[in-house]
Amino acid sequence: MNWTNDKISALVEPDRAHRKAYVDEDLFDLEMERIFERLWVYIGHESQVKNPGDYYLARVGRQPMMMTRDHNGEIHVLYNRCPHRGAQLCTARKGNAGRRIRCSYHAWFFDLDGRLDQIPASEGYDGTNLKMDDPEFQVQKAPRVDNYRGFWFASLAEDGPSLESHLGNSKVAFDQLIDRAPGGETEVVGECFQMVQQSNWKIFLENQLDASHPGATHESTGIAAMTIEKDMRSAGEEPPIAYGFLSDFARIGIDGWGKFGTVAHPQGHCSLEGYMGIRPDDPDTNEYVRLMYDAYGEKKAEEILGVNLHHVLVYPCLSVQPPLQQLRTIRPLGPDRTLTEIWHFRLKGAPEAIYKRALGYYYLVNSPSTMVNADDLFNWWKVQHGLESQGGDWVSFHRNAGFDVVEGEVRKSTPGSMSELPLRHMMQAWKNYMMSNGGGS
Amino acid sequence: MSNATEILANSDRFKFADVTTKTQLSVERFLHQQAEFLDEKRWDQWLSLFTADGHYWMPAEEEQTEGEGVPNIFWENLDMMKMRIRRNEHPQAHSQAPNNRLCHVVSNVIIENQDNNGNIIVRSRFHCAEYFRYEVRNFTGKYRHYLEKTSNGYRIKLQRTDLVNREGPYEYVLQWWL
Numbered sequence: 001m002n003w004t005n006d007k008i009s010a011l012v013e014p015d016r017a018h019r020k021a022y023v024d025e026d027l028f029d030l031e032m033e034r035i036f037e038r039l040w041v042y043i044g045h046e047s048q049v050k051n052p053g054d055y056y057l058a059r060v061g062r063q064p065m066m067m068t069r070d071h072n073g074e075i076h077v078l079y080n081r082c083p084h085r086g087a088q089l090c091t092a093r094k095g096n097a098g099r100r101i102r103c104s105y106h107a108w109f110f111d112l113d114g115r116l117d118q119i120p121a122s123e124g125y126d127g128t129n130l131k132m133d134d135p136e137f138q139v140q141k142a143p144r145v146d147n148y149r150g151f152w153f154a155s156l157a158e159d160g161p162s163l164e165s166h167l168g169n170s171k172v173a174f175d176q177l178i179d180r181a182p183g184g185e186t187e188v189v190g191e192c193f194q195m196v197q198q199s200n201w202k203i204f205l206e207n208q209l210d211a212s213h214p215g216a217t218h219e220s221t222g223i224a225a226m227t228i229e230k231d232m233r234s235a236g237e238e239p240p241i242a243y244g245f246l247s248d249f250a251r252i253g254i255d256g257w258g259k260f261g262t263v264a265h266p267q268g269h270c271s272l273e274g275y276m277g278i279r280p281d282d283p284d285t286n287e288y289v290r291l292m293y294d295a296y297g298e299k300k301a302e303e304i305l306g307v308n309l310h311h312v313l314v315y316p317c318l319s320v321q322p323p324l325q326q327l328r329t330i331r332p333l334g335p336d337r338t339l340t341e342i343w344h345f346r347l348k349g350a351p352e353a354i355y356k357r358a359l360g361y362y363y364l365v366n367s368p369s370t371m372v373n374a375d376d377l378f379n380w381w382k383v384q385h386g387l388e389s390q391g392g393d394w395v396s397f398h399r400n401a402g403f404d405v406v407e408g409e410v411r412k413s414t415p416g417s418m419s420e421l422p423l424r425h426m427m428q429a430w431k432n433y434m435m436s437n438g439g440g441s
Numbered sequence: 442m443s444n445a446t447e448i449l450a451n452s453d454r455f456k457f458a459d460v461t462t463k464t465q466l467s468v469e470r471f472l473h474q475q476a477e478f479l480d481e482k483r484w485d486q487w488l489s490l491f492t493a494d495g496h497y498w499m500p501a502e503e504e505q506t507e508g509e510g511v512p513n514i515f516w517e518n519l520d521m522m523k524m525r526i527r528r529n530e531h532p533q534a535h536s537q538a539p540n541n542r543l544c545h546v547v548s549n550v551i552i553e554n555q556d557n558n559g560n561i562i563v564r565s566r567f568h569c570a571e572y573f574r575y576e577v578r579n580f581t582g583k584y585r586h587y588l589e590k591t592s593n594g595y596r597i598k599l600q601r602t603d604l605v606n607r608e609g610p611y612e613y614v615l616q617w618w619l
């Protein structure tokens with residue numbers, strides 16, 4: 001199908017979106033071209049490539065890329081493709097290439113910044129059109145690469161808004177991931193979990209701030225956790241705080257999630273305001289607050305800890321939960337397949353107990369044995385199947401539609417509602433970006 | 442508990458202990474029974490195989506020597522195991538409906554160490570087919586059990602399960618232990 005601007009525009013109405021946006025192969029290709037291969041896409045955190053020679057693979061839209069650190073300590077984002085005959089250069093998910101990257105096929109050597117350094121028996125090229133310094137024979141770089149406080153992004157468009165201006169209000173996600181560390185630094189822990197969702201990437205983003213789903217979808221897990229908490233207490237034991245992340249699903253109920261407001265920001269970003277006992281009055285938290293005071297002074301520390309934020313969606317590819325030090329990035333593989341990388345971070349200088357709390361969430365919600373996302377993933381798979389059918393054309397985002405509260409450049413959910421504002425907002429952003437002339441970048 | 446992970450980490454994982462045929466057989470029988478309880482969802486019996494401080498552990502990385510305080514695929518004590526059983530058996534656990542079926546084969550059972558109290562470290566290999574939503578998935582890996590000898594027979598202080606494809610990507614969620 002030839003997706004003209006008019007046809008794309010007709011897929012998104014203020015309170016509903018057409019199912020084709022989630023299932024059509026040609027639209028998926030257009031999404032890759034106009035969203036993922038044009039906007040700023042997350043590559044990784046600088047601590048994934050700590051040492052010179054380190055590389056880490058990433059995917060930008062349909063393009064296999066790699067983040068490298070050269071021997072001057074600089075970070076680069078390169079296409080993972082040899083300029084000789086096209087072989088993939090690095091195949092392990094991560095590693096250290098040593099002094100230079102050696103292509104396994106004919107042993108051309110490249111510096112970590114992609115510069116062609118050496119070709120064996122190079123006299124074979126004397127008098128030919130191949131010149132060592134010809135741009136065509138260097139490993140190609142992402143046209144634009146930048147970082148925000150150690151979080152690296154690439155854009156495959158030659159021009160467009162800067163990273164900072166694209167991130168806009170969503171920068172707070174990274175500020176919070178870093179500033180909440182008494183040591184002023186954050187770093188990834190271990191390897192990420194990689195999970196493949198059998199569903200469209202937008203279904204994942206739409207689920208993240210969907211307040212009306214947790215009490216329904218995760219009811220069984222909430223009830224089980226609550227029972228175990230009760231059993232432990234009656235045996236005189238105090239259940240781990242992380243169990244509360246699960247029992248909340250039963251405690252709060254299906255209609256109780258409206259107390260957490262959502263906010264729609266320019267560029268398609270969204271955020272959810274705070275919840276989850278981020279600052280309980282227990283010895284570990286108090287110790288952590290004391291360390292924050294020591295590091296920043298009381299005023300600044302309270303400013304950092306007082307940011308009312310639980311979850312930020314950085315359009316189009318990130319879901320960040322700073323109070324729990326989690327970051328999920330999505331790499332769409334097809335209209336019905338999405339790879340997620342799930343990372344978590346350690347706040348330098350924070351007590352071990354604060355790390356363990358975040359680790360508890362990482363395990364219970366995001367590990368490959370999760371009792372929470374198991375039900376989300378299954379819902380998304382079912383949604384994908386439903387949208388592939390002809391049993392109806394539209395996806396409804398009507399909850400509280402028309403009642404958003406406009407505050408300057410942002411829009412907020414109706415107070416006390418489980419508004420589908422983030423879903424409406426992201427589809428409007430999608431529509432703009434999908435126009436052939438781009439919605440800004 | 443760090444005690445059990447430490448004991449496992451310090452044991453030579455290529456060693457063969459010199460044990461009697463009777464010990465070999467009773468350890469093998471224990472492993473087969475555990476697999477059967479899991480396949481048949483005999484949860485009370487499954488739980489009774491663990492010591493009060495026992496853990497089921499599936500590390501995220503092969504080099505890992507500790508389960509506490511690091512990311513894992515599974516790191517569960519009895520409370521977590523009970524929670525998982527309750528959740529998966531709940532009628533609203535919709536991703537477990539219909540419930541899966543597991544079928545284990547446990548083999549290559551090598552007793553690596555037997556201490557003076559009769560406690561055992563044993564390594565083995567497993568293959569497990571899972572039938573779920575009308576499809577079969579296959580899992581393969583190795584077990585290492587640290588078994589305490591009690592008056593009621595062996596009890597698991599620590600079971601370590603290393604999947605061959607532990608780093609994923611995971612196209613599914615492991616809702617039951619393997």
Ligand code: FES
Pocket residue numbers: 082083084085086087103104105106107108
């Ligand atoms: S394809 Fe890389 S050296 Fe030939």
Ligand SMILES: [Fe+2]
Pocket residue numbers: 213214217218372376
């Ligand atoms: Fe959910």
